[in-house]
Amino acid sequence: MNFRRLFGMTVLLLASLAGAAGQNDTLRILAIGNSFSVDAIEQNLHEIAADAGAVYIIGNLYIGGCSLEKHALNAESGAPAYSYRKIDAEGGREVREKTALPQALADEPWDVVSFQQSSPLSGIPASYEPWLERLIRYVTARLDRTPRLLFHQTWAYARDALNLNFSNYGCDQKVMYLSILRASADAAKRHGLELVPCGTAMQNYRATWYRDNVNRDGYHLNLVGRYIAAATWYCVLSGRDVRGNAYMPLHLTPGQVKAAQESAAAAVADPDTVTDFGMRSNSINYDEAAVPAYKLPELMRYADGSKVKGRDGWESRRRAEIYALFEREMFGRAPAGPDTLKTKMKESAGEVLGGLANRKQVRLDLGLGRWMDLLIYTPAGATCPVPAFLGINFFGNSSIVADEAVWRLEPETMQRRYGAYPGIDRNKVESRSARGAQASRWPLERILEAGYAVVTFYNGDLDPDFDDGFRNGIQSRHYKKGQHYPEPDEWGTLAAWAWGLSRALDYLEEEPSVDASRVAVFGHSRMGKAALWAAASDPRFALVISNESGCGGAALSRRAYGETVEIINRSFPHWFCENFKKYAGKEQLLPFDQHELLALIAPRPLYVASASLDRWSDPKGEFLSAVAASQAYGLYGYKALKGAKMPAPGQSLVSDRMAYHLREGKHEITLFDWEHYLAFADRFLKNKKCLK
Numbered sequence: 001m002n003f004r005r006l007f008g009m010t011v012l013l014l015a016s017l018a019g020a021a022g023q024n025d026t027l028r029i030l031a032i033g034n035s036f037s038v039d040a041i042e043q044n045l046h047e048i049a050a051d052a053g054a055v056y057i058i059g060n061l062y063i064g065g066c067s068l069e070k071h072a073l074n075a076e077s078g079a080p081a082y083s084y085r086k087i088d089a090e091g092g093r094e095v096r097e098k099t100a101l102p103q104a105l106a107d108e109p110w111d112v113v114s115f116q117q118s119s120p121l122s123g124i125p126a127s128y129e130p131w132l133e134r135l136i137r138y139v140t141a142r143l144d145r146t147p148r149l150l151f152h153q154t155w156a157y158a159r160d161a162l163n164l165n166f167s168n169y170g171c172d173q174k175v176m177y178l179s180i181l182r183a184s185a186d187a188a189k190r191h192g193l194e195l196v197p198c199g200t201a202m203q204n205y206r207a208t209w210y211r212d213n214v215n216r217d218g219y220h221l222n223l224v225g226r227y228i229a230a231a232t233w234y235c236v237l238s239g240r241d242v243r244g245n246a247y248m249p250l251h252l253t254p255g256q257v258k259a260a261q262e263s264a265a266a267a268v269a270d271p272d273t274v275t276d277f278g279m280r281s282n283s284i285n286y287d288e289a290a291v292p293a294y295k296l297p298e299l300m301r302y303a304d305g306s307k308v309k310g311r312d313g314w315e316s317r318r319r320a321e322i323y324a325l326f327e328r329e330m331f332g333r334a335p336a337g338p339d340t341l342k343t344k345m346k347e348s349a350g351e352v353l354g355g356l357a358n359r360k361q362v363r364l365d366l367g368l369g370r371w372m373d374l375l376i377y378t379p380a381g382a383t384c385p386v387p388a389f390l391g392i393n394f395f396g397n398s399s400i401v402a403d404e405a406v407w408r409l410e411p412e413t414m415q416r417r418y419g420a421y422p423g424i425d426r427n428k429v430e431s432r433s434a435r436g437a438q439a440s441r442w443p444l445e446r447i448l449e450a451g452y453a454v455v456t457f458y459n460g461d462l463d464p465d466f467d468d469g470f471r472n473g474i475q476s477r478h479y480k481k482g483q484h485y486p487e488p489d490e491w492g493t494l495a496a497w498a499w500g501l502s503r504a505l506d507y508l509e510e511e512p513s514v515d516a517s518r519v520a521v522f523g524h525s526r527m528g529k530a531a532l533w534a535a536a537s538d539p540r541f542a543l544v545i546s547n548e549s550g551c552g553g554a555a556l557s558r559r560a561y562g563e564t565v566e567i568i569n570r571s572f573p574h575w576f577c578e579n580f581k582k583y584a585g586k587e588q589l590l591p592f593d594q595h596e597l598l599a600l601i602a603p604r605p606l607y608v609a610s611a612s613l614d615r616w617s618d619p620k621g622e623f624l625s626a627v628a629a630s631q632a633y634g635l636y637g638y639k640a641l642k643g644a645k646m647p648a649p650g651q652s653l654v655s656d657r658m659a660y661h662l663r664e665g666k667h668e669i670t671l672f673d674w675e676h677y678l679a680f681a682d683r684f685l686k687n688k689k690c691l692k
């Protein structure tokens, strides 16, 4: 243990003794700062302390971008240059403009005063003195008793920050962080100040699976960043551990709060090091020999250990048992659909796509101010209701077809309504959502010619595909009073999408041109996961297609090959419900595996497909899962894929009620896949007499 760490822990211990003695005492804290102290102490800090039974009165002497030099000169001249912002004992806020530093010093009997350098200079030691020394001298001379003196270590900018001052550090986050670390530690040591290691806390959080997501504009903090900073301040001020503090800032997810608390606590315990507290990425296994030995949960055994006998036991009890586990531990509970679905036919046109199809665009009112837009193509000239393929699209209805009449969501609208797509740059959003950009995945002509309708909607209509704390999705409309986040067993994003598939089917039951009893629900990748959950939840879906749905879809979790439960929860924390997070790295503790999700679809026809180069989705895990699920089909007298051997790339296996193929190539949905799906669907859904 290095000296500074020992020192830090001693300070913590002493402060915690002091804290324990006067736990309910009021602490008066004055920051001499700038917008970075606004970020750090003006929200969350009072509330975190209140949750722990303490009262913090907080003052912030604010001038945008103010340096130590300017503060020292302002102090000495008494210039009324500050916006003095104060949070009182009850958490009430007040701003007094044109305040002089001496006035604020006299405003309260401050227990704590903090100093900080402006962010561009924070890693430049020469910029600190003589100003810090003069400022400390001024402050201590004006107060009756010497308060605790703190140095607020600020943070390095976001890796992609567009800020001219970043060039002081070669536009390199690590260089900036290490410079701040050194300069602030030296300053604190020189003057005997307690360090508030917010810079290290941000690096700790950036090293978790939430990555570099603490800033809102590259240098100021976003909601998580602000919470991390306040949590760090709280640890230093109180000497207590912030972990487990129950104050939950609006719009943060429990996972973010946990990582933020860990980041703050680790920074205070070890201010000089970026700490690994077990939320880092692990390596990806693509080695069949390294797949752990595992035993799949038995499909045909009840939770109490007794054997399921026959179809009756399955239908009356075991199926419901498995469903309830998936619902509670993985996808989350969704509400019932609206009693009556109000719809608005926005457009209906005949003879489109070169005379091949009729087109409808229908807005479904989901209640509570939400709607979704269905795009429907039916084969022109069908003489009775046709079967349909229903699937969700990733980038808007207009992205699936180069048909000028399909409403297009402009990238601006998408970003405004659906969020800024963190992690995906704007150019990518624009190119992927361009009209017809996804058309190769939707071979409309081929499907329509085969006699099927195609029905689709945009996933973002239900819940946009990023971790927004469920602010923009449909979940927020269903909160109970005072609720700000789904409960640990309530719907995540995949369940919301699956719910949308059922609402689309509700509509198709009213749509005269489509036969709702013959709807195949399909999806590629994450939409494949949603399609499987929709089919498990809604028995009306007649046939199901999982195209490379991978982890959280068809692939067995226990193999931990390619994408794992840990990785998927880290990269897409919004997809599953909060309960699923606890299985990260602990697949063997899952009370189910994905073969049981497939089994919930029995005896309906099910097609599982993989691609040979798509190791991330674990083709073998998808195949073995389908084979294991065959047991449920067996109850109905179907062989399904029982005893089947993994086919070679380019080969397919088609059995009575199940099919599997391993397409050659990468993660995609291609015409090869569609040809197989159409042939499979023809066996169960086709109604030739409807076509001319």
Ligand code: GCU
Binding pocket: 524, 525, 526, 527, 548, 549, 550, 551, 563, 568, 571, 616
């Ligand atoms: C990512 C993700 C997968 C998902 C895929 C997709 O690769 O890790 O789980 O299936 O995106 O939806 O394309």
